[in-house]
Amino acid sequence: MIHSMTGYGKAIAEFPEKRITVEIKSLNSKQFDLYARIPFVYKEKEISLRNDLSKILERGKIELYINVEELSIDSTLNIDEPRLKKYHSEIKKMASSLDIEQPTDWFDLLFKLPDVFKKEPEQLDEEEWKVVEKAIDKAVAHLISFRHQEGEALRHVLKANIDRIRKLSLDLEIFEAERINKVKSRIMDALNGLENISYDSNRLEQELIYYIEKLDVNEEKIRLINHLDYFTETIESDTSQGKKLGFIVQEIGREINTLGSKANHSDMQRIVVQMKDELEQVKEQILNVL
Numbered sequence: 408m409i410h411s412m413t414g415y416g417k418a419i420a421e422f423p424e425k426r427i428t429v430e431i432k433s434l435n436s437k438q439f440d441l442y443a444r445i446p447f448v449y450k451e452k453e454i455s456l457r458n459d460l461s462k463i464l465e466r467g468k469i470e471l472y473i474n475v476e477e478l479s480i481d482s483t484l485n486i487d488e489p490r491l492k493k494y495h496s497e498i499k500k501m502a503s504s505l506d507i508e509q510p511t512d513w514f515d516l517l518f519k520l521p522d523v524f525k526k527e528p529e530q531l532d533e534e535e536w537k538v539v540e541k542a543i544d545k546a547v548a549h550l551i552s553f554r555h556q557e558g559e560a561l562r563h564v565l566k567a568n569i570d571r572i573r574k575l576s577l578d579l580e581i582f583e584a585e586r587i588n589k590v591k592s593r594i595m596d597a598l599n600g601l602e603n604i605s606y607d608s609n610r611l612e613q614e615l616i617y618y619i620e621k622l623d624v625n626e627e628k629i630r631l632i633n634h635l636d637y638f639t640e641t642i643e644s645d646t647s648q649g650k651k652l653g654f655i656v657q658e659i660g661r662e663i664n665t666l667g668s669k670a671n672h673s674d675m676q677r678i679v680v681q682m683k684d685e686l687e688q689v690k691e692q693i694l695n696v697l
Contacts, residue, residue: 409565410647410697411557412436412467416549420542422535426476429542431550433467435695445473448531449539456543463547466649466697473539487523494520554697561692562642568689572659573635575682576628579666579675583624586672624669631662649696656693660686 412435420427439461443453460469494517502509510516517523638655641648663686667679 408555408645408647409558409562409642409649409652410551410554411561412554412649412695412697413557414467414550414553416546416551416553418542418545418549420538420545422538424478425535426478427539427542428472428474428476429539429546430472430474431469431543431546433464433469433550433554436466436468439464439466439469441469441471443471443473445471446475449473449536451531452536460547464550471543473543491517491523494523557695558647558697561696565642565689565692566639568685568692569635569638572663572682572685573632575678575685576631576635576666578678579624579628582672582674582678586622586670586675622669622671624666627662627665627669631659631666634659634662647697649693652693652696656686656689659689 412433415430415432417428417430420429441457441460443456445453456471460471495513498516499509634655638652638659641652641655660683663679663682667676667683670676670679
């Protein structure tokens with residue numbers, strides 16, 4: 408069963424005086440690529456978090472956001488009094504030097520200046536991190552569920568494309584006998600149009616057989632059907648195998664191209680073009696398969 412690399416998950420957890428929101432989303436990528444925007448206090452856990460997510464999510468461009476909302480006044484936030492006094496002093500000097508009036512609303516002005524408030528360094532609370540981990544696990548579970556649903560939709564689209572290629576390959580048979588007869592007729596008409604030319608009919612028949620064998624597409628059709636069966640078998644398997652599907656698609660494309668080069672018939676060429684169109688749609692969808 409295939410899974411999409413596209414997904415989204417969210418979870419909210421409560422910790423004393425804090426609300427922790429975790430959001431995670433993924434897009435298609437050849438490798439695992441994580442961008443994490445998390446509070447500084449959790450940074451020491453980022454490497455282990457990255458390793459764990461790479462094992463679970465395997466591939467994709469992953470964006471992880473952890474936001475912590477303080478539900479009470481932050482006791483670690485203090486006013487930097489020396490800095491505040493320094494700002495006050497320097498502004499008074501500047502006003503005097505420029506001969507302008509001093510501000511009337513000192514608090515409004517001073518509290519907007521940089522680094523007036525200072526925050527004491529936080530230590531990671533292991534109990535808090537356990538709550539965060541549970542929220543991450545829940546968000547990841549939602550993302551995986553989302554990937555599964557998207558994968559089901561992808562499976563139906565891919566199966567429809569592959570079935571249409573299969574049907575088109577069978578439609579080639581309608582024109583194969585006609586194509587061979589036309590080739591024979593064209594060669595014989597060309598020979599009969601030549602005057603005073605003699606030829607060995609047995610040798611001609613051998614050459615015709617050799618030429619027609621080169622135009623035969625039965626082997627290509629058999630290999631194509633085998634590849635289509637293998638593709639269908641793979642998308643129905645228990646594990647998602649996007650890279651493997653990509654390799655199978657390459658083989659399907661190789662057989663379709665050979666059919667096109669051997670066709671030598673306008674209606675067969677038209678069918679081959681339709682097959683290529685279906686295969687291009689498959690290639691685009693495969694990029695998003697895990």
